[in-house]
Amino acid sequence: MKFKPLEILTHIILILGVLLMVLPIWFSFATSTHDNVSIMTEGMKFFLGESFSQNYNEVLNEKGGWSEEVTAARMFVNSFIMALGIATLKVVISAMSAYALVYFRFKLAVPIFWLIFITLLVPLEVRIFPSYKIVSDLGLTNTYTGLILPLVASATATFFFRQFYKTIPDELLESAKLDGANSWRFFIDFLLPLSKTMLAAMFIFMFVYGYSQYLWPLIMTTDEKYWTVVMGMKIIFTENYEGVALPRTGERFAYIILSMLPPVLVVVILQRWFIKGLIQTEK
Amino acid sequence: MSFLELQNITKIYPNGTKAVNETSLNIDNGEFVVFVGPSGCGKSTLLRMIAGLEDITNGEISLDGNVINNIDPSERDVAMVFQNYALYPHMSVFNNMAYGLKNRGISKEEINNKVNDVAKLLEIDQLLTRKPSMLSGGQRQRVAMGRAIVRNPKIFLFDEPLSNLDAKLRNQMRLEIKRLQRQMGVTSIFVTHDQTEAMTLGDRIVVINNGVVEQVGTPKEIYSKPNTKFVAEFIGSPQMNLFNCKIENGIAHIADMRINLNNSTNIDDAILGIRPDDILISDNGQHTCVANLVEYLGSDMIIYSKIGDQEFSCKLSSKINLNAGDTFKFDISNTLVHLFDNTNGSRV
Numbered sequence: 001m002k003f004k005p006l007e008i009l010t011h012i013i014l015i016l017g018v019l020l021m022v023l024p025i026w027f028s029f030a031t032s033t034h035d036n037v038s039i040m041t042e043g044m045k046f047f048l049g050e051s052f053s054q055n056y057n058e059v060l061n062e063k064g065g066w067s068e069e070v071t072a073a074r075m076f077v078n079s080f081i082m083a084l085g086i087a088t089l090k091v092v093i094s095a096m097s098a099y100a101l102v103y104f105r106f107k108l109a110v111p112i113f114w115l116i117f118i119t120l121l122v123p124l125e126v127r128i129f130p131s132y133k134i135v136s137d138l139g140l141t142n143t144y145t146g147l148i149l150p151l152v153a154s155a156t157a158t159f160f161f162r163q164f165y166k167t168i169p170d171e172l173l174e175s176a177k178l179d180g181a182n183s184w185r186f187f188i189d190f191l192l193p194l195s196k197t198m199l200a201a202m203f204i205f206m207f208v209y210g211y212s213q214y215l216w217p218l219i220m221t222t223d224e225k226y227w228t229v230v231m232g233m234k235i236i237f238t239e240n241y242e243g244v245a246l247p248r249t250g251e252r253f254a255y256i257i258l259s260m261l262p263p264v265l266v267v268v269i270l271q272r273w274f275i276k277g278l279i280q281t282e283k
Numbered sequence: 284m285s286f287l288e289l290q291n292i293t294k295i296y297p298n299g300t301k302a303v304n305e306t307s308l309n310i311d312n313g314e315f316v317v318f319v320g321p322s323g324c325g326k327s328t329l330l331r332m333i334a335g336l337e338d339i340t341n342g343e344i345s346l347d348g349n350v351i352n353n354i355d356p357s358e359r360d361v362a363m364v365f366q367n368y369a370l371y372p373h374m375s376v377f378n379n380m381a382y383g384l385k386n387r388g389i390s391k392e393e394i395n396n397k398v399n400d401v402a403k404l405l406e407i408d409q410l411l412t413r414k415p416s417m418l419s420g421g422q423r424q425r426v427a428m429g430r431a432i433v434r435n436p437k438i439f440l441f442d443e444p445l446s447n448l449d450a451k452l453r454n455q456m457r458l459e460i461k462r463l464q465r466q467m468g469v470t471s472i473f474v475t476h477d478q479t480e481a482m483t484l485g486d487r488i489v490v491i492n493n494g495v496v497e498q499v500g501t502p503k504e505i506y507s508k509p510n511t512k513f514v515a516e517f518i519g520s521p522q523m524n525l526f527n528c529k530i531e532n533g534i535a536h537i538a539d540m541r542i543n544l545n546n547s548t549n550i551d552d553a554i555l556g557i558r559p560d561d562i563l564i565s566d567n568g569q570h571t572c573v574a575n576l577v578e579y580l581g582s583d584m585i586i587y588s589k590i591g592d593q594e595f596s597c598k599l600s601s602k603i604n605l606n607a608g609d610t611f612k613f614d615i616s617n618t619l620v621h622l623f624d625n626t627n628g629s630r631v
Contacts, residue, residue, distance in 0.1 A: 171369035174336050179383035179434075180357035189382070193373040 025260075032056075032253035039249045055254040070224040072232060072255060078144075079211055079229040080262055085148035086210030091202050094154050095195070098161035099187055103173070113162065120155045124216055132219055142223040151210065157202045164198050165191060200273040207266045229259045285309035286470055287333070287438065292342035294328050294494075302328040304494040305342075310472070310487075315464050317485035318474045321517070325494035326474045330440050333472065334363050347437055357386075362431035363440040367447065368423045370415040376402075376426050377411040383434045401433040404463075421452045428460070432467070439464070439471040445480060457483060478518050482506065490514045508621075512628040515556045515621055521585055524562075524595040526555045527625065535620075538591025540570055544617045548631065556621040559585065562597035568612030577607045586611070 003011075027044050034049035060073045101113050124131065131150045140146030168191070176186050192199070217228045233255060287310040294303040303325040310316050318326040331337040333344060335356030344351050351359050362383075371379050377398055384394045402408040405425045415423055424444060431439055441460070445453045461484055464471050475481055481488050482502045490497045490505065490513070498510040509515035515523045528537045530550045535542040537555065576587040584601040587594065588611075597613065605611055622631040 169367065169369065171365045171367055172371070174334075174356075175363065175365060175369040176371075176382075177336070177356045178334060178361065178363050179430075180386035181382075182357075185386065190371065190373075 025257075028253045029257050032250055032257050034250055036248055036250050040247070051250060055250045056258070059251050059254045059258060070227050070232070072229075072258065074225070075227050075229045075232040076258065076262065078147075078226055079259075081144055082147045082213065082217070082228060083207045083210035083262070085144065086151045086213075087203050087207035089148065089152035090154040090157055090206040090210075091199055093152055094157035094202070095161050095192070095199070096187070098158050098165055099191060101158070101162055102165040103183070103186075113158075116153075116155050116158055118155075119153070124151060128215060128219065131216075135220065142221055142226050144226070146220055147217055147226065147228075148210075151213070151216065154206065157206065160198065160202065161195065164195055168194065196273060200270040204267055204270050208263045211263050233259065286312040286314075286347060288343075288345045289329075289333075290343045290345075292329065292332060292344065293340050294325070294332060294337060295340045302494055303332070306491075306494075306496050307342075308489065308496065308499065310470060312470055313468045315461070315471045315473065315484060315486045316489060317481040317487070318472065318489050318491055319478060319481035319517070320476065320491035320497075322476055324491045326476075326489075326491045327442055328494075329491070330363075330442055330472060330474050333438070334361050334440050335359050360437045361440055362434050362436040362438070363442060364427045364431050364444045366443045368415075368427040368444075370423055370426055370430075372415055375412050375414060376407065376418070376429075379415065379426055380430045380433045383430065387434075397433050398429075401429045404432070405429050420448050421456065424448060424452075424456055428463070432463070435469075437470065439469055441471065441473040443475055444473075445475070446477070453480075460484065479520065482518070488518075490517060492517075508630075509556075510630050512554055512556070512623040512625070515623065519558055521559050521596055521598060523556045523558050523621070524597075525623075526557075526590065526593050526595070528553050528555050530555075530622075537593065540590050542615050542617065542620070544620070544622070548622070550622075550624060550631065552625040553631070554623040554625045556623065557615055557619060559596045559598040561616070561619040562595075562599075563614045563616065564597065564599050564603065564611055565614065566612060568614045570614070571610055571612050573610050574605055574607055577605060 027046065030045045030048055031039060032055055033052040034045050035051045035054075038049065039045065061071055063069060063071055097116070101109055135141060135146045135150060138146075140149065172190065173186060176190055181189060212230055213228070214230045217226070218231050221227055221231075289306055289308040292303055292306045293301070295301050306329060318329060320326045328337060332339050335351070335354065339352055346359065346361075371382065374382065380398045380401065381394045384397065398411070399408065402411055405428060407422060407425045407429060410418060410422060410426070415426065418426065427444065445456055448456060457480060460473075473480075473484055485502055487499060488502055488505050489499050492513050498505055498514045505514060505518055509518060512525065516525060526537045528535045530536070530544065530548050530553045533544045533546040533548055535544055535553070535555050542555070572588040572590065574586045574588055578585040578587070579601060582601060583598055584605075585596050585598050586605065587596050589595070623629065624631055
């Protein structure tokens with residue numbers, strides 16, 4: 001096979017892009033497998049070292065925090081629960097509200113849609129104190145419900161679902177009606193399967209969004225049992241920071257690598273749906 | 284009492300457009316009725332009102348003795364084949380056909396039997412596991428038909444189902460639809476803007492224009508005795524020749540041509556219509572014209588000519604040797620002409 005110059009050029013650009021994204025992660029991973037002394041003396045590593053199991057074992061099982069109660073493993077579980085809850089509820093609620101907005105003719109559907117859309121201008125960080133006040137009045141601080149609930153509405157996802165539903169031909173609804181599908185069945189049997197690539201995409205975005213929440217869990221949780229990975233990244237291992245001991249750089253990199261795994265897994269698993277949807281054009 | 288009765292049906296859209304105006308119609312059990320008319324004449328709206336997909340502004344529809352105005356589409360026991368087939372893209376052919384049955388709570392075994400029977404009937408039994416995106420246009424059409432047939436409804440409604448097919452397939456499917464309808468004896472309403480489809484398919488044809496029924500009748504009646512100028516123009520290919528003329532004492536004046544109608548009518552503003560194949564060409568014809576253009580169609584040919592400044596065409600066997608620029612002689616028999624009053628378009 002002969003390559004044209006343009007093809008070679010585009011491939012070089014693509015390869016550079018891949019390297020640009022992969023190399024820092026590789027550096028982090030390679031460094032996370034070395035002991036702290038060699039990192040301190042020799043800096044970031046490109047090749048794998050011998051302290052892999054020791055570093056990762058320490059990170060997962062060492063008790064951290066002020067009260068030394070929480071482990072990184074616990075924080076991963078917390079983050080996973082939070083992200084999963086946020087992503088699932090966001091997708092479900094957005095899909096349903098978009099369904100209501102598109103298919104049910106009620107007055108004010110358009111103003112309501114724009115009202116939802118405007119909330120994009122008021123992200124959690126802006127309304128953090130009112131939100132905290134409400135959640136704390138409800139007695140939900142230091143609970144998973146409190147972590148998840150204030151984040152489950154999504155204007156973005158509602159918007160995307162609405163746009164998608166609008167592209168579905170009316171005949172499909174009419175035909176389904178004649179086939180005896182009520183509005184609930186139409187949603188379950190038609191809209192959900194038809195929008196599964198959309199659902200997967202939204203789930204990925206929202207999972208990453210939930211997983212990378214920092215400010216909200218920081219304010220919400222005083223009990224270390226509910227700490228999340230992103231918060232923990234800052235708090236864990238600080239005890240040695242100003243001491244005489246070496247900074248535990250190896251463990252920190254191990255922590256970072258581990259913290260990337262859940263979102264990566266979600267993307268990898270759901271990407272199959274993505275690609276399936278792209279290959280079979282079903283409309 | 285007829286099987287399907289429409290009484291003074293009117294449809295006014297929220298924006299004030301009157302799509303259907305005071306339409307009444309009776310359809311018998313097992314009949315194949317075709318609604319035909321130009322785009323936007325209200326024929327599809329009428330069909331959709333029967334299906335329950337459009338509200339009825341005024342009037343009453345009853346099916347099999349029950350008024351169905353306020354009955355949900357799913358309860359009406361009607362099946363519809365849509366113009367773009369509206370197959371469920373995410374379901375296999377089998378599930379497309381089975382979906383309506385599942386919603387009726389029919390047992391799995393029975394669904395299997397029914398779908399397989401209908402699939403065999405339509406020769407799509409090899410395709411049952413495929414998705415609609417993997418089917419050709421004709422196959423999709425069959426699946427759409429199958430989905431309607433398998434439910435064994437009281438009425439089939441077809442909304443221009445053949446217009447997305449190529450010409451050859453269209454003819455084939457047309458025959459097939461007719462054969463299936465005969466075989467199953469289910470009352471059917473077929474909407475089309477194609478007069479050939481209407482003529483070949485229908486037991487009766489309903490010609491609709493501007494939301495008003497112009498004429499109801501068998502294809503033969505509609506063709507041989509059009510009630511209005513519109514029907515005369517719309518049905519028949521090539522189109523009927525319509526001459527503006529003045530009739531004095533039973534003699535039609537078209538430019539300097541005179542046609543004796545053998546009666547004693549007097550109309551100032553009349554239309555005289557004659558089908559292109561009813562113009563008799565012979566060497567001893569009364570009238571003479573020049574052929575401006577000759578269209579050769581194989582067994583037939585069409586000659587375009589003018590009387591005064593009014594164009595007309597005649598269709599004749601291509602065995603006759605006639606070329607553009609030649610003169611030809613013809614007769615117009617007064618038994619074959621159709622007379623309309625141009626002020627209201629009605630037949631005289």
